[in-house]
Amino acid sequence: MHRSDPFVGRREELALIRQAAERARRGKAQFVVIEGFTGTGKTRLLHQAMASFPEWDERTILLDDSLTDHEGSAIQHLLGAGPAELEGLLATGFDAARRLQRPYLMSVKNLHLVDKFSADALWRALSIFQDGPVLTVLSTQGSARPEVQRLIRLAQASPRGSYIALQPLPLREVRELLQAHSQLPVAESVAAQVLRETDGYPGLVEQVGRWLRRVPAGGRSIDQALAATVRSADYSGMHRDVLTQMAGLHDADRRAVALLAVADTSLSRSQLETALGAAVDPAALLSTALLDWEELTGGYAVPRRSLSRAVLSGTSEEDQAQLLLAVSSVLQGEDSVRHLAEAIRRDPSVGDAGEVIGQLRCYALHAARRHDFVEAFDLAMAAVSMALDDVESLRLLGALAVQTHRISALLALEASIRAMPESTCRSGILALMLLEQSDLDGALQELESVTPQPDRGLPIYAEAVIEANARLYALGRRSRGAALAGQTSAGLAAALGSPDAQDLLGDIFTPGQLHGMDAMNHLWREISAVDPSDAHAMIDRISAALMSLRGRSGVERYEGSMYALRGALYRQVGEKGRAYQDLSAAAARDGTSSYVMYARSQLALLLFSAAYWDEAEQMADRAAGEALARGENAVSHVAYAVSAVVPAARGEVEKVRARLEVLRESHFATGPLITGTIDWVEACLAASQSDYRGVARNLLSMRNDGTAWWAMEPQAVSMLARALHVSGWAAMLPALLRSVEDDAAGLDFQRSLTAPYLRGFERWGADAPREAMESFLVTLRGYDAAKSIRPTQLPGEGGGFRIFRAMLSMDIATLTAAYPQELARYRATALELAVWAASVLQSCDADAQLERSNQLMETLRPRIQSEEVRGVGAAEAGPVGPSALWSGASGPGAARREAATADSGAGSAAPREAGSGGGSAVATSPAGSRTSEHVVGWVLKDASATPQRVLSLRAEDALSGLSKRERQVSMLVSEGRTNREVAEQLVLSVRTVEYHVANAMAKLKIRSRRELRGLVGS
Known part of the structure; x- marks a missing residue:
């Protein structure tokens, strides 16, 4: 270390x-x-x-x-x-x-x-x-x-x-340590699995984390990591500690500790003494600090697996078998059989393996009937471990592995499963194991090697086909699995119509599950025949499949998978509200299937577009964090990439680079959806650093490398248009515009939002500011018409396109600042949009973009000035080069300086507009006296004063219902200040200001800052 x-x-x-x-x-x-x-x-x-x-x-x-x-x-x-x-x-x-x-x-x-x-x-x-x-x-x-x-x-x-x-680490810190070592998000369920095996000892947790970082991404699972590290770790150091703790014990007490170490349940004092045939000293046992005593049951137990392993690390297999046999003798029923099985596994001479295997299978089926599938799986695994060639136990274990999502636990049994007779069950289990190892082609070959038969192995085979089609969909190879899906669907339909259907189901699967499998496979067969560009046709197919499952019990998992697919398509066609509903429903499902992971990744991208960046990051980490629970694949790598989007947009360079480094080590990094997502991450990172050529390069790469451009991010073209304009590559805009306008498969939102947005930049580049502004306003009206994605979201703020509306608002403000004379009539609108954009960016913690919005507000906000000191004002300011306006230069003077230098190569900048760039809100005449006839705006007496402003009777009447603080906040907001500026002015927290703004708008029955400004200004 x-x-x-x-x-x-x-x-x-x-x-x-x-x-x-x-x-x-x-x-x-x-x-x-x-x-x-x-x-x-x-x-x-x-x-x-x-x-x-x-x-x-x-x-x-x-x-x-x-x-x-x-x-x-x-x-x-x-x-x-x-x-x-x-x-x-x-x-x-x-x-x-x-x-x-x-x-x-x-x-x-x-x-x-x-x-x-x-x-x-x-x-x-x-x-x-x-x-x-x-x-x-x-x-x-x-x-x-x-x-x-x-x-x-x-x-x-x-x-x-x-x-x-010093105690072992709790769950939260185990998760943090794993993330720090692996450089990837780790789900709480994965951390909990590591905690169970390591008990939170940092030395053991670090071994798992180092293994994950050392092994290239693409075929890892947490089961593999635990098997390779913790379960095979050297416990000699802890064993020495244990021996020291037990140094003063009598032989009977020492053996009692060993008995408790092999037992997976607590034992009472009488059970211990019966098993040992000798008396034990409870006080001596507890003095070792190795045991816990349960007051309610009176049972003793070694509380941590690591300590049990350490106690037994110097004990031979034969001695452990005798200890397990002694424990079995004082237990009853399932507990007794389980310990006897472990004793026989270590030493076959201590009992009849065949009889115990039969008992274990019987108990496993009993557990399955009460839907305790985890317990059933453990019992079936115990049966298999006693006889690796027992076909009946292997079949039962395979079915339970599907129900519990524990396919990775079967990997060590591959040789035994391959030795099974050829059947639907065998091929289904092997295919799932190959998928767990990210060998999609091998899984497909295994599935294609048999014709699915209506037997007990068919549900396993059907699950393998469903999972394989999900991987093919992520890789853009949907047609490969169509025939398999069709055959499987036909087999399931025949099985459901058979009088022997209950025998097929056994005690593991339900009719509802088979109906769900049938619907999923039928859906994949239909989707494979649809033109990939016809998203609406695919949506119709999925909606029909969902209707076929409505009202059936036991199909929730399959409905969730369909919601994931349909939600992603809704997002692709710009119907963000419907996408949010479907993806939220799918993401809320339990489990670690590719469908749930895909839904969470897609929902994270939607939340990112809707400017809910904290929620987007949490959802993306949740998707990526579950990857290790099943085994990494193409879908999990998309989730890894999506988890870097928000950190990239916030400019967290080291965090993003570490995650991309891990991704690029994997052979999955060449998949089209993954490379496209990585390009998007790189573009977001470049934008946070104001590297617009880097933005353009990555987005052009994303568009040209054969990826599903529109599916990856419907508004990626908006980001590309701005980058081309700012970086000096505006000559590419006309061709990009034509490709959008001529796209036969173009979607409505592309025509109504993307085309006018591109046209605006094209006209801006042609020095036609009024025409550019009209195009931007068309786009703005399109965003304003977008429906809210959730009830708490105010209408008219872009819905699921909220972050893009914020960036458009800054584009409009930048254009107005560049052409102050030609676009003077739009100044108030531009200021209000800049203020709104700042509030959105502030909520996203997008500091780089927020700084630029603050500079735009400073440029556009009305200033108090007199004719005598105005000098060369806005009327004399010419158009400004785009790179100056996006580079962070403060105020029109700085922008004009860069433009003048670029145009002439020498000379001084034009005089700054009086009052720009900060300073007092009240201008003075040359004599030093305050002026009032030329005042624009209003004055604050001091940092905490209420705005002194004469209001109309209508405004006074409307504001009369507000509290004093709500009135103060409303007056400042109506002047064009952001929530952060209001908070600083009134010495409040930003959250408090947000609370007062929301209350004031609710009382005034208005929905936007624009309405508030109009009301106060009336």
Whole structure:
């Protein structure tokens, strides 16, 4: 472990050590005792805490077993002298410590191995030593030795001491640590699986994370990571800790701990004594800190799997079999059979395997009937592990793996499954396993090798075909699976119509599930015959399939898959409201199927377009985070790429680069949908850095590499148009416009929104600002007509196109600033749009774009000025080059300077418009007196004053129903200020301002800031 490795959590513990170090640095000696098992991260914690104190001198003393039984050996090792010289050495050491010029860290590891004399001497030294810049840190595992406990109590009681009981990491921090090592989002369910296997010990969690980062993306799963690391880890360090804890136990008590380590259930004292044939000492057992006692049941258990593995790491298979046999003898029913099966697996001579396998299958079917499929799967897996060639158990396990989404657990059984007789069941299981390993072509070959038969293996085969078609859809190869889907659908229809249908279903599947499988396969066959560009035809097919399932029970999962497909198509054709409904329904489903993951990725992109970036990031991380639960594939890689969209748009360069680096290591990085999404991520990142040529390059690559351009992001062309205009590549705009206008498959929203938007930039480039403005306003009206995607969203704000309306608003404001004379009549509209855009960008934490919107507001906001000082005003300002307006230059003066330099190559800039770029809101005449006849806007007396403004009777009447604070906020908002500016003006939080704005609009029965401005200005 290196000091630069990721470190998460432990905030309270870090604070305690750092506080002690600060006091020591000021000359007050301190000591800290850190207690925890091997793997809890004691050393890493100290390194992290002391990273803030690099100037300290440091010495580390490592105690070992050889020192425990020799009186004074630890002190001699620590001080270089024996017990006889101790008093003098301590006195000399105290004097020397007071004269230290630099703070000193003394670290003693393995305190639990200290000899008794040295422990007493250490206790005396820590009790007496007060002055000197010295911090002593003692680390120990849990120990019942009195001398160690005495030092712990001293740390707890002394004003110069601190005690830290280091526990394993909780779920949230396990997840953070995995994400830090893998450089990918990790779902809570995946982290929970790791927590179950590692118990949250950082050393074990880090092994899993390092394996995920070391193995190239494209075929990983969390089951593989756990099998390769934690389950095969070296537990020798923890085993030594365990032996130390058990050092004082009698033989019967030692064996009781071992019994509890092999048991997967708690045992009472009487059960332990019956199994052992000897009495046990409960107090001695609990003193080891290895066991928990359940008060309600009176049962004892080893609470952590890692400790159980550590206890058993020195025990042979034969001895473990005898322990399991003893546990089985005191249990009943399913628990007894399960432990007996484990005993036989370790040592076949201890029982009849055939009889136990039959009992396990019987219990598995009972669990399946009560819909406890996880328990049923575990029992079936126990049966298979006893006899790898038992075909009946393998068939049962395959069906349960489909129900529990645990195909990855079958990978270790591939040889046994391949040895099964050729059948629909065998091919279905193998195909699912190959899909789990991301071998789509191998899975298709396996499915095509047999003709599906109406037997108990048909549901497994049908699931494999459904999943394969989802992967083909993501790769743009839909036609490959059409024949398989047709054959499977016919087989399922025949099975459902057969009088032996119940025998086919068995105890695992229901009629509803078979109807759902039939509908999905029938749908894939139909969709494959539809022109890929005809999204509306595909929507009609899916809607018909959904109607066929309406009212049936047990089809919810398949309905969710159809909602995912239809929602993505609705998003593609610009029907964002319907897309939001379908994708939300699909994304809410449990499970980790490709369909759910695809729905969450698509919903994340929709939320991104709707300017709900926090929700978009959470949904994208949720989609990507589940990838490791099943095994990575093309769909999961799209989810990985989508998870980088919001960080890219916010300019989080390091985070985005790390995720893209992981993606590009995989062979899936060549898939069309993935490469298109990566291009989109790169374009968003370039836009956040104002690199518009980079934006254009990535979007052109996205459009030209054969990807589904419109499906990836319906408004990507809007971003491309702006980038071409700003970067000096506007000559490409006419061709792009023609491609949109001539596209025979063009969608309505493309014609009504995209074409006029492109035309606006084309006219702007031709120095026709009024015509450009008209085109932009056509696009704006199109966005305003878009329906809200959720009830809480105000109408007229672009619905699912909200972020694009915000960017269009900034385009309109930029155009108005570039042509202040020609577009003077649009100034108020442009200002209001800039203010609204700023509020949207602020909610998205899009700082780079927000800065530009603030500069546009500063440029466009009316200023208080007199004729005498106005000088060369807006009327004399000429058109401005686009790169100046998007580069972050502040105010029209800066923009004109860049334009003048670009045009003439020399000369000074034109004078700035009076009042632009900030300054007082009230202009003064040359004599210094305030003017009023030329005042534009209104004046604030001071930073917290209510706006002093004469209102019309209509406005006064309307505002009379507002509270004082709501009135203050409304007046400031009507002047064109953003929520952040209002918050700064009134010394409030932005959220409070948002709350008052919403309340005021509700009371005034208006829906937009534009209406508020019109009302107040009336």
